[in-house]
Amino acid sequence: MGHEVHGVVARGKGAPVSVENIFVPDPGAGEVVVDIQACGVCHTDLHYREGAINDEFPFLLGHEAAGVVSQLGPGVSNVKEGDFVILNWRAVCGQCRSCLRGRPQYCFATHNAKQKMTIEGVDLSPALGIGAFAEKTLVAAGQATVVNNAVEPEVAGLIGCGVMAGLGAALNTGGVTRGDSVAVWGCGGVGNAAIEGARLAGARAIIAIDVDDRKLHWAKDFGATHSINSAGLSNEEVVAAVRELTEGNGVDVAIEAVGLPDTYEQAFFARDLAGTVVLVGVPNPEMRIDLPLIEVFGRGGALKSSWYGDCLPSRDFPMLIDLYLQGRLELGRFVSEKIDIHGVEDAFHKMERGEVLRSVVMI
Numbered sequence: 001m002g003h004e005v006h007g008v009v010a011r012g013k014g015a016p017v018s019v020e021n022i023f024v025p026d027p028g029a030g031e032v033v034v035d036i037q038a039c040g041v042c043h044t045d046l047h048y049r050e051g052a053i054n055d056e057f058p059f060l061l062g063h064e065a066a067g068v069v070s071q072l073g074p075g076v077s078n079v080k081e082g083d084f085v086i087l088n089w090r091a092v093c094g095q096c097r098s099c100l101r102g103r104p105q106y107c108f109a110t111h112n113a114k115q116k117m118t119i120e121g122v123d124l125s126p127a128l129g130i131g132a133f134a135e136k137t138l139v140a141a142g143q144a145t146v147v148n149n150a151v152e153p154e155v156a157g158l159i160g161c162g163v164m165a166g167l168g169a170a171l172n173t174g175g176v177t178r179g180d181s182v183a184v185w186g187c188g189g190v191g192n193a194a195i196e197g198a199r200l201a202g203a204r205a206i207i208a209i210d211v212d213d214r215k216l217h218w219a220k221d222f223g224a225t226h227s228i229n230s231a232g233l234s235n236e237e238v239v240a241a242v243r244e245l246t247e248g249n250g251v252d253v254a255i256e257a258v259g260l261p262d263t264y265e266q267a268f269f270a271r272d273l274a275g276t277v278v279l280v281g282v283p284n285p286e287m288r289i290d291l292p293l294i295e296v297f298g299r300g301g302a303l304k305s306s307w308y309g310d311c312l313p314s315r316d317f318p319m320l321i322d323l324y325l326q327g328r329l330e331l332g333r334f335v336s337e338k339i340d341i342h343g344v345e346d347a348f349h350k351m352e353r354g355e356v357l358r359s360v361v362m363i
């Protein structure tokens with residue numbers, strides 16, 4: 001039977017997105033249908049519509065979402081109808097070589113729904129295997145993580161992508177610990193979550209770097225101890241500014257949450273000896289970096305990438321929601337505005353103009 005619902009579709013590279021009628025099939029084995037309540041607008045959605053991720057248009061956008069399970073396919077046991085869930089893009093398989101080595105957070109064969117949602121009979125590519133700017137979406141059951149339903153959906157959904165990516169970049173990938181110095185490039189939703197993660201871990205200095213004063217102002221609210229407006233500065237000048245704030249040494253953990261070669265280079269040179277660089281920002285396929293190999297060797301430490309904050313949804317989502325409900329994690333401040341499903345294109349422009357941390361679509 002399936003469902004005809006509204007969803008936000010990107011039909012072609014750079015073309016404005018539009019609200020369309022899409023078809024969501026009934027769940028098959030191991031799949032569930034989730035009635036979406038809230039879905040944040042993440043920069044990765046914009047990357048999809050710009051063709052920067054791949055060219056498998058049409059995309060059903062939206063992937064930072066919370067909702068209620070409304071229909072179960074055969075064999076589903078991890079959730080039941082009526083459960084309040086956050087959707088994740090890391091439904092671990094339990095069987096790949098990474099899972100079998102006890103490292104499910106790097107699972108190499110994560111699950112998505114096997115059936116396709118469609119528009120006018122054409123298969124849709126759901127953003128990050130989710131597609132949640134829609135009244136209903138179809139996902140693999142493991143993509144739905146049950147959390148305490150006392151949390152507001154617009155807040156819970158944030159954990160599903162950007163906030164988790166940033167918190168986890170600091171806490172999991174970067175391993176920030178008490179007394180560390182940390183710098184974060186790009187103070188959007190992801191970067192500010194990294195700042196909050198660094199604060200939670202007990203970092204002693206947290207340097208926020210952005211080209212926009214508004215973002216730097218918000219970064220201070222999340223726990224940045226210093227800020228640098230890098231607009232118009234050369235890479236060397238930014239590095240010098242970070243060193244000046246760290247007794248000439250550079251930071252222990254340098255987190256890049258923009259996705260540009262210049263900011264990566266700044267992060268690389270602004271870290272202390274034996275420090276860690278964490279790349280969270282998503283570069284486009286044309287971008288290149290050119291680093292002296294002797295510096296890669298001579299500085300020691302680690303150059304890491306962080307996908308989804310190296311999170312394990314079943315471990316991390318309920319824990320973060322508990323911290324939020326206890327008042328120990330500030331999540332509400334990420335929600336700059338609530339919009340309806342027709343507001344996504346406009347929200348992209350607000351994101352580009354730096355006016356918001358997160359616009360959240362309420363459905």
Ligand SMILES: NC(=O)c1ccc[n+]([C@@H]2O[C@H](COP(=O)([O-])OP(=O)(O)OC[C@H]3O[C@@H](n4cnc5c(N)ncnc54)[C@H](O)[C@@H]3O)[C@@H](O)[C@H]2O)c1
Binds near residue numbers: 186
């Ligand atoms: N690795 C992951 O798992 C993951 C998950 C979600 C998002 N992301 C990526 O993280 C990045 C940030 O996402 P977001 O939603 O926070 O985006 P955003 O647009 O809200 O934030 C980006 C910030 O970078 C700043 N910026 C731009 N150019 C800069 C420069 N040259 N120097 C310093 N700051 C600069 C902007 O002013 C803005 O505040 C994106 O590339 C997104 O795709 C990665």
Ligand SMILES: [Zn+2]
Binds near residue numbers: 096107108110
């Ligand atoms: Zn696996």
Ligand SMILES: [Zn+2]
Binds near residue numbers: 043044063
């Ligand atoms: Zn995202």
